[in-house]
Amino acid sequence: xxxxxxxxxxxxxxxxxxxxxxxxxxxxxxxxxxxxxxxxxxxxxxxxxxxxxxxxxxxxxxxxxxxxxxxxxxxxxxxxxxxxxxxxxxxxxxxxxxxxxxxxxxxxxxxxxxxxxxxxxxxxxxxxxxxxxxxxxxxxxxxxxxxxxxxxxxxxxxxxxxxxxxxxxxxxxxxxxxxxxxxxxxxxxxxxxxxxxxxxxxxxxxxxxxxxxxxxxxxxxxxxxxxxxxxxxxxxxxxxxxx
Amino acid sequence: xxxxxxxxxxxxxxxxxxxxxxxxxxxxxxxxxxxxxxxxxxxxxxxxxxxxxxxxxxxxxxxxxxxxxxxxxxxxxxxxxxxxxxxxxxxxxxxxxxxxxxxxxxxxxxxxxxxxxxxxxxxxxxxxxxxxxxxxxxxxxxxxxxxxxxxxxxxxxxxxxxxxxxxxxxxxxxxxxxxxxxxxxxxxxxxxxxxxxxxxxxxxxxxxxxxxxxxxxxxxxxxxxxxxxxxxxxxxxxxxxxxxxxxxxxxxxxxxxxxxxxxxxxxxxxxxxxxxxxxxxxxxxxxxxxxxxxxxxxxxxxxxxxxxxxxxxxxxxxxxxxxxxxxxxxxxxxxxxxxxxxxxxxxxxxxxxxxxxxxxxxxxxxxx
Numbered sequence: 001x002x003x004x005x006x007x008x009x010x011x012x013x014x015x016x017x018x019x020x021x022x023x024x025x026x027x028x029x030x031x032x033x034x035x036x037x038x039x040x041x042x043x044x045x046x047x048x049x050x051x052x053x054x055x056x057x058x059x060x061x062x063x064x065x066x067x068x069x070x071x072x073x074x075x076x077x078x079x080x081x082x083x084x085x086x087x088x089x090x091x092x093x094x095x096x097x098x099x100x101x102x103x104x105x106x107x108x109x110x111x112x113x114x115x116x117x118x119x120x121x122x123x124x125x126x127x128x129x130x131x132x133x134x135x136x137x138x139x140x141x142x143x144x145x146x147x148x149x150x151x152x153x154x155x156x157x158x159x160x161x162x163x164x165x166x167x168x169x170x171x172x173x174x175x176x177x178x179x180x181x182x183x184x185x186x187x188x189x190x191x192x193x194x195x196x197x198x199x200x201x202x203x204x205x206x207x208x209x210x211x212x213x214x215x216x217x218x219x220x221x222x223x224x225x226x227x228x229x230x231x232x233x234x235x236x237x238x239x240x241x242x243x
Numbered sequence: 244x245x246x247x248x249x250x251x252x253x254x255x256x257x258x259x260x261x262x263x264x265x266x267x268x269x270x271x272x273x274x275x276x277x278x279x280x281x282x283x284x285x286x287x288x289x290x291x292x293x294x295x296x297x298x299x300x301x302x303x304x305x306x307x308x309x310x311x312x313x314x315x316x317x318x319x320x321x322x323x324x325x326x327x328x329x330x331x332x333x334x335x336x337x338x339x340x341x342x343x344x345x346x347x348x349x350x351x352x353x354x355x356x357x358x359x360x361x362x363x364x365x366x367x368x369x370x371x372x373x374x375x376x377x378x379x380x381x382x383x384x385x386x387x388x389x390x391x392x393x394x395x396x397x398x399x400x401x402x403x404x405x406x407x408x409x410x411x412x413x414x415x416x417x418x419x420x421x422x423x424x425x426x427x428x429x430x431x432x433x434x435x436x437x438x439x440x441x442x443x444x445x446x447x448x449x450x451x452x453x454x455x456x457x458x459x460x461x462x463x464x465x466x467x468x469x470x471x472x473x474x475x476x477x478x479x480x481x482x483x484x485x486x487x488x489x490x491x492x493x494x495x496x497x498x499x500x501x502x503x504x505x506x507x508x509x510x511x512x513x514x515x516x517x518x519x520x521x522x523x524x525x526x527x528x529x530x531x532x533x534x535x536x537x538x539x540x541x542x543x544x545x546x547x548x549x550x551x552x553x554x555x556x557x558x559x560x561x562x563x564x565x566x567x568x569x570x571x572x573x574x575x576x577x578x579x580x581x582x583x584x585x586x587x588x589x590x591x592x593x594x595x596x597x598x599x600x601x602x603x604x605x606x607x608x609x610x611x
Contacts, residue, residue: 033300033304033306033412034300035303035305035306035413035415036412036413046291046292048290050411052412054413066364068362068364068409070308070362070407070409071310071312071360071405072292072293072296072310072311072312072405072407073292074292075292076314077312077314077407079360082367115364117308117409117411119290119308119310119409120291120292
């Protein structure tokens with residue numbers, strides 16, 4: 001079993017050697033595509049997502065999100081059907097998260113289109129998509145109230161059912177997502193205003209508070225990483241202009 | 244007012260481009276020579292979960308990514324419709340029915356062993372463009388019968404290749420050469436796990452990825468040049484001049500646009516051509532969608548004396564236009580392309596030291 005209780009309790013190390021509060025290797029780049037209005041590439045471990053922004057365009061539809069999961073993204077090659085419900089739900093979640101963040105009143109009668117390409121998936125798909133979309137929108141110069149950062153949190157199994165034995169795990173990979181109950185939390189701003197909270201599995205309600213607070217802290221860390229990516233890009237642009 | 248057809252050039256600009264491209268020596272808008280390609284950015288092995296992958300960015304901003312995955316599949320034998328999918332990496336298999344007949348080594352229907360899927364943002368899977376592009380790329384790939392031998396495992400199993408092509412940007416110009424070059428690069432970097440089992444027993448593979456064999460090996464044991472995957476190039480002609488890697492502006496004034504698919508021939512004969520043509524398809528040039536200009540004689544809105552006072556009959560207008568023949572104002576091209584021009588296009592691609600070899604050598608350089 002990937003998260004065999006006995007081995008976890010021994011050293012408190014997950015399968016990939018991380019501790020409960022460690023994020024995976026996170027890497028982000030903005031302005032990756034010259035042809036798009038805004039573009040970004042974001043990786044969380046082996047989950048790699050490319051996002052492009054086009055707009056504003058004529059018909060008024062607010063924020064539109066189109067997510068395209070590549071057939072080679074998983075372990076098995078699987079071509080998704082057009083109206084896949086899971087993908088549609090994720091598209092709707094992302095669209096409504098940004099609808100409240102982007103200052104759409106500055107672009108009346110317009111549509112802003114986000115195209116997400118999932119190149120490789122290994123857990124935390126929705127969270128990685130929200131982060132990639134934030135970077136792409138910043139690259140496009142969209143006025144937003146703050147960064148939208150997201151991450152996943154799970155509740156590790158413990159033999160003792162009491163509260164003080166629980167261990168929320170931060171930033172899950174694919175194997176952990178299949179085995180454990182987890183939630184995705186997306187926040188905006190330094191103080192962590194929650195925009196997205198999605199949970200599809202079941203967990204004891206007493207554990208929920210700890211999971212959400214660990215998630216908020218994880219989102220704050222990711223917000224710092226996103227900010228670093230944007231500042232680094234800005235520094236490069238300024239340097240190339242000055243010299 | 245002419246309807247907007249996606250080409251934001253006026254008749255005067257079109258005429259200007261057409262004239263500069265039909266001169267001898269020709270002048271291209273960006274100063275390239277007729278056989279010079281624009282610089283591109285290419286990288287391989289970027290996706291960890293695929294057998295092979297590549298990404299190419301063209302300088303006009305369009306980029307494409309290709310991922311190749313291979314799965315072991317049971318060969319359909321003797322009319323029985325037995326088909327199963329097996330995870331090639333671990334070598335586990337499902338139960339074998341007693342009725343699995345031996346199929347001949349020739350592997351009929353091996354064309355089904357390769358599946359190409361194209362995703363273009365904003366287009367559905369059953370739109371004309373993705374279907375047409377995937378048909379052209381599949382046709383070029385299946386022309387190489389050596390690929391069948393590489394995919395054959397034993398008489399009961401074979402590899403099935405899934406080539407998934409993603410066009411990551413909006414299709415600003417005709418995406419065929421971009422997709423074809425990216426597919427070529429991805430196939431060059433594709434590796435298959437090496438076989439441990441013998442003869443006709445259930446296939447078992449080496450878990451060590453370092454021991455994997457490339458789908459298109461660099462060099463063959465007998466010293467002949469290795470087989471390479473095909474490439475499809477877009478060539479256009481204006482008057483008698485031919486141009487490679489046309490930009491969107493140049494395509495807007497093309498007389499004819501042709502897609503040429505070539506693949507390498509594995510031969511040690513020094514005199515033989517290094518490449519052979521496997522497909523040649525004409526593409527409808529976007530210049531036919533443009534609107535013709537209005538000549539001075541017909542310009543009834545001008546207030547100078549050259550305009551006729553009375554309205555000319557429609558027959559008269561037609562006669563004036565036909566006699567003009569696009570000399571004074573732009574007229575969308577009509578008719579086909581001369582056979583001699585097509586012949587020169589083919590020769591320029593397949594000859595020794597020609598454009599085809601240059602492109603393949605350039606892409607092979609990305610691997611190392």
